[in-house]
Amino acid sequence: MSAISITSESTEMYLKSIAELEMLATPPVAISHLAQRLGVSSPSVLEMVKRLAAQNLVTHTPYKGVSLTDSGRRRAMAVLRRHRLWERFLVDTLQLPWESVHDYACQLEHATAPAVTDALAAFLDNPTTCPHGNPIPDAAGAVPPNRTIPLLELAVGQSARLENIIYEEAILLEYLARRGFLPGVQLTLEDIAPYQGPLMVRVSGFDHPAALGREIAARIFVVPTE
Amino acid sequence: MSAISITSESTEMYLKSIAELEMLATPPVAISHLAQRLGVSSPSVLEMVKRLAAQNLVTHTPYKGVSLTDSGRRRAMAVLRRHRLWERFLVDTLQLPWESVHDYACQLEHATAPAVTDALAAFLDNPTTCPHGNPIPDAAGAVPPNRTIPLLELAVGQSARLENIIYEEAILLEYLARRGFLPGVQLTLEDIAPYQGPLMVRVSGFDHPAALGREIAARIFVVPTE
DNA sequence: AATCATAATTAGGATACCCTAATTTAAGGA
């Protein structure tokens, strides 16, 4: 039991990505989705998934997809915890730009010993969310239940508070930051263009509403107000 | 010119180790010394050295050894800078144990973007030495000239101030920390046993002198007092 | 100058990840 289990950076990124994709759609996660998220080919993913399955980190159902095992989920949550703690540190302590820290944290998350993670969490006073609003798993890997809905599901005319932005990528974050879409802001869905058109969303304090594609609106989570 | 040059963790560790070995003895660095330091076999080192030479990071003289090129040295110094900045952070900010941080920093040093390095240095107020007394290269890779001598070269009866400890390894550091050998302490070489025997060194404030092997005494650098 | 020990090098393999080009399977629509 409890083999030495060296977790490579690659392994950690696979597990983290599977965890993120599992939260979005109903598992199992399709090989092709994983491939797209990780930026590698499907055959590469399949091969890696077989390696992960051999280590009991995921379950692979041929032609269906992958799911994390308990052990795999624990590892994934540990990576997510380190990632989001580092993001907090980079924004709050080092004052690096909100839209850049995701990429920096994606490197640090694989190079952080447990003692460092613990000390960092203590130094930051055990924060519960990352700068993009996403929950930081606790030391046991648990996250509070999610009470948010995608901006995409808001009714026209409805107002809401922006909670979190998922699928953090520098380009998306920079785009959103420039338009005021930051966790905590108040916004109103003013209109939705037909035929899968964009959503017109006004951020409180901005003169004009922003036009957000559905792809983006599905990545922004909100809590409706009143 | 200036290819994208992805520097792997392995490459960085080779360059850093070569730099450290170059500071100790007269270059070039022997393949077997590098192998021992890195904990890999000589054929592996030779193979890697050829790869590094092909990237113009080192020069290899067959049957003699390796030396860093200017480009290689720049990379090595950048790694050393990140390493020692992280050590300061881990000790000063996160308050992790002096003897443990070297190993943690050895992971972080390969996962730190330039913007993070710069912000970290600024946050720490541009420190000039690591917790073990070794100089932190500046952003350009320069280190101040070394004015210290190995404890091994002290004359019997002479007193000195401990400046830095090189070849940081958790076991050595723990051993020294327990006996009071920390940068800044005052010590006196009381005796040297003949036939390559140990050095009897008293740390100011300690009742009994400690017996240090020559191997260890060569890794402790001091500045003689009066 | 012959000998020896040590270090360096060569030879032959292994593993983790990644790729492109086939080929096969699954699942929905005709």
Added chain:
DNA sequence: TCCTTAAATTAGGGTATCCTAATTATGATT
């Protein structure tokens, strides 16, 4: 039920990094 298409899988390679077991070169010693 048959067809079509997209997704999954197999086949065949490639590179970086590591290893052990020879073999060979160097430099010091007789």
